[in-house]
Amino acid sequence: MKFIKVDTYNELSREAALVIASQLKSKPDSVLGLATGSSPVGTYRELIKMYENGELDFSSARSVNLDEYVGLSPEDTQSYAFFMRTNLFDHVNIKKENTNIPNGIAEDLDAECRRYDKLVLELGGVDLQLLGIGTDGHIGFNEPDSVFSKLTHTVRLAQSTIDSNARFFESADKVPTTAITVGMMTIMQARSVLLVANGPSKRDILNKALNGPITPEIPASILQLHPHVTVIYSEN
Ligand code: GLP
Numbered sequence: 001m002k003f004i005k006v007d008t009y010n011e012l013s014r015e016a017a018l019v020i021a022s023q024l025k026s027k028p029d030s031v032l033g034l035a036t037g038s039s040p041v042g043t044y045r046e047l048i049k050m051y052e053n054g055e056l057d058f059s060s061a062r063s064v065n066l067d068e069y070v071g072l073s074p075e076d077t078q079s080y081a082f083f084m085r086t087n088l089f090d091h092v093n094i095k096k097e098n099t100n101i102p103n104g105i106a107e108d109l110d111a112e113c114r115r116y117d118k119l120v121l122e123l124g125g126v127d128l129q130l131l132g133i134g135t136d137g138h139i140g141f142n143e144p145d146s147v148f149s150k151l152t153h154t155v156r157l158a159q160s161t162i163d164s165n166a167r168f169f170e171s172a173d174k175v176p177t178t179a180i181t182v183g184m185m186t187i188m189q190a191r192s193v194l195l196v197a198n199g200p201s202k203r204d205i206l207n208k209a210l211n212g213p214i215t216p217e218i219p220a221s222i223l224q225l226h227p228h229v230t231v232i233y234s235e236n
Contacts, residue, residue, distance in 0.1 A: 117183075136158055136160045193226055
């Protein structure tokens, strides 16, 4: 595991974007596993800058997002589909048909989960998986549990996750209580993983996840078993 500590969020974003850019340059049709949350926003901003400067080409890239809220349509401004369009996809030349996000309004959510796993498999798996980390150690929306969930599944969000994510909604009671998330298989089979975390609120959980026991009660701790993980942490 490579651990990079930087001083500012801007540095974190730049470093993370460089890792993704280098992946895309070495394999233009890379399958990028993408994440939402506030941590990767700066990374996406840097990638957009690189694209605008003619340094990066997304025309062959494919993407699979980690998760989506159940009950929010892609047009909903709080959906992760909307987040990805506004923070990245609308600003670079990735083909919309090459971007994938679980469908939070699928009639049959179990079938949607199976479809998503099949899709990841058909794409040949993820080349580079970008991750944030929740304050309870969740990755994607894999919440603390008694087991690591292998496959894409629906999950009941932890109260702490609902509280943390309430800042994006009018109020906490507007935050969906369930989500679809890829399981640990998609994340652990990614050929490399890049985790970004910033701010003092992430320091303790990051320490536990990276240096403590490997346990599904801290889902990110499973990354200790992955052979190619880079963690970029900014204290501020
Ligand atoms: C959400 C996402 C996670 C993300 C987490 C942390 O719960 N599903 O993928 O890692 O938020 O978000 P933030 O970076 O805003 O702290």
